[in-house]
Amino acid sequence: MKQKALKARYPAVAIVGRANVGKSTLWNRIVEKKRALVSAEPHTTRDRNIAKAIWRGRQFEVIDTGGMDTEATEIGEGIRRQAERAMKEADVILFLVDGKTGVVPEDRELAKALRASGNKDIILVINKIEKLSQMGAPVERSVFSLGFGEAVPISAATGKGVGDLLDVVYARLDGKRLEPQEIPEAEEEPLNIVIMGRPNVGKSSLTNAILGEERVIVADIPHTTREPQDTHLLYHGHPVILVDTAGMRRASKLKKELDEEALRRNERALERADIAFLVLDATETPSGQDKQLAGLMRDEHKGMVIVANKWDLVKDKTTRSAKEYEKTIRQAFPFLDWAPIVFISAKTGRRTDELLDHAFRIQGERRRVIDYNAANRLLKSVIKQKRPLQTLGPKSPRVHDMAQVSTEPPTFLVTVHGEKERLHPSWLKFVEKRLRQKFGFAGTPIVVKSSNVPLSKSERKWNVRGPGMAHVPNEE
Structure with a gap:
């Protein structure tokens, strides 16, 4: 509906x-x-x-x-x-x-x-x-x-x-x-969804398809939309703000001050979003511009859905076409292997209803909290499977514990004994992979970072449950 x-x-x-x-x-x-x-x-x-x-x-x-x-x-x-x-x-x-x-x-x-x-x-x-x-x-x-x-x-x-x-x-x-003027004290915060993509991939058509009305102008001419358009709606009783944005262009093609300001506003719209829909044209191979935009969205640590639009226009489709195109997307965006891909037609409305369901599920994943003990049981299995690596030298750092320290996105802190020890990024990436395998977190980035603690007992300031607990909200 x-x-x-x-x-x-x-x-x-x-x-x-x-x-x-x-x-x-x-x-x-x-x-x-x-x-x-x-x-x-x-x-x-x-x-x-x-x-x-x-x-x-x-x-x-x-x-x-x-x-x-x-x-x-x-x-x-x-x-x-x-x-x-x-x-x-x-x-x-x-x-x-x-x-x-x-x-x-x-x-x-x-x-x-x-x-x-x-x-x-x-x-x-x-x-x-x-x-x-x-x-x-x-x-x-x-x-x-x-x-x-x-x-x-x-x-x-x-x-x-x-x-x-x-x-x-x-x-x-x-x-x-x-x-x-009414400002309810316990009013539910709306889910803020931004729709982004390069020019003419169907962002405004998608907005209209979700809403079921012509809320934004749609034309075959690139850059029809020039400024982010906020639309408030209710989805199964939950408030949503849907933001349609102007097509993102390469900086070298920005000739007018108006276009530059429009793109700055797009970036600010992404900053305040919870979930981002990256819209691609399924009739074309992902371009370098698509990859740059995907990187920008990843760096903002937003929940994401990759939307393959214009699926109705893909010629000579077979039962394997979707899997083949998904493989192409995964190869183009290996850093977004956690983002779901939805094949739609904004023009016909095919599968557009599923997008808001994905957005709410992803927001739930972004807000998940993993118990301290559960996180450390996983950490022990990770260490057994792959010993910790440091950036320099053959010595394996002594990892003490891991704790989730924040949400939106889920952020985990791994503490290491010694002020000079540095965990290798590839090992932290492996920890992230195992976190996903164990706990899910589909559609949301995970941040795994490390922190050092002194070796001397007199300099330690943590409780008996580990130094990471000092960073866990509401824990003494």
């Missing part, structure tokens, strides 16, 4: 207008975030940006939209559909016009469409008015001709007049499902 995006518990305010009138700047100002990309390039915003805002102790949702004066292209049609959906969902619409250029024919066309939409709560906003003297009589007359009455002058860039605008919004929303 496809998962629908959560319906707003709070009233919605949509910001609409033609390109470059300052919609995203105003959105950033109201929600007090710098998440929406802002540039002088028209149609920087393409998908809807949605976030909560608080004014006078009350919450409401603010929806940023793309400029509706788009060209008749696939992306342009998608931008308009997203804006029209926002207008339909909104309780109040903020119609922005540029106070410096005044009203242009595109504004009048949009005003006509807004009047035809039947939404009675439309607030006309004149942006880019740093000084009231800038709003001369010609501007006032042209704005009044749009048919929405008196306009609210603001400067989204400096914040002037935005408070007055929010007072007007507050008054319009009064009685429209306006709820007091």
Whole structure:
């Protein structure tokens, strides 16, 4: 069953207008975030940006939209559909016009469409008015001709007049499902899932397939999505934040400041994620760019699912095709041998439902805690199977104990006698392998590190159960 995006518990305010009138700047100002990309390039915003805002102790949702004066292209049609959906969902619409250029024919066309939409709560906003003297009589007359009455002058860039605008919004929303700010003390933290991949592998199509609606614009043109898109949903009663990101490109191909900022935001989206979906094009062999992105995701120590998309487009498939492609993926990403591979078609919806199940199982693995005694029984068997190695010299270090010291990702500390002894990385890798064989940890990286303790008994500061116990939470 496809998962629908959560319906707003709070009233919605949509910001609409033609390109470059300052919609995203105003959105950033109201929600007090710098998440929406802002540039002088028209149609920087393409998908809807949605976030909560608080004014006078009350919450409401603010929806940023793309400029509706788009060209008749696939992306342009998608931008308009997203804006029209926002207008339909909104309780109040903020119609922005540029106070410096005044009203242009595109504004009048949009005003006509807004009047035809039947939404009675439309607030006309004149942006880019740093000084009231800038709003001369010609501007006032042209704005009044749009048919929405008196306009609210603001400067989204400096914040002037935005408070007055929010007072007007507050008054319009009064009685429209306006709820007091609620911060439940024991509310379940949402599972944060980021969808990443190189351009045009089907990330936005996958987002829409999971949600069962067109939440983000999909086109065959690379880089359709430019900024991370957060969508809140419930899955079997559990909150999820699904983040669609822009296609990750090689740094050498980043020619525009806008693209560089978009990629920085993608990296920040990965940093705050719990689980990452690495989307690949199953019709192609994994590229060097795929490998670089996989390495970035591994280094962030996130839970991972490798998603082989476009499986419906693979030609001449046999019963062995999936195993052969999986072998290709494992050879390309040997450092992700712990990540499950799911073959899907975002276009048809095939197996997309399984992805959220994988994500919740992996999050459970990321939070698993292995008992100290169980960890050390495994350590003893590991030492018998393969004696500890150090980085230099033939002498085998004396390993004392092993304890799990944290979760998300599961992290284990092996303590070694002697301040100069250093365990070889290959032996620590072997310990990680045995931990997986014994305890599972599918879909999540495991961190195994070492620590040194003094040989002198007078210098030791650990209890009778071993030095590693000093690092175990809630243990004395």
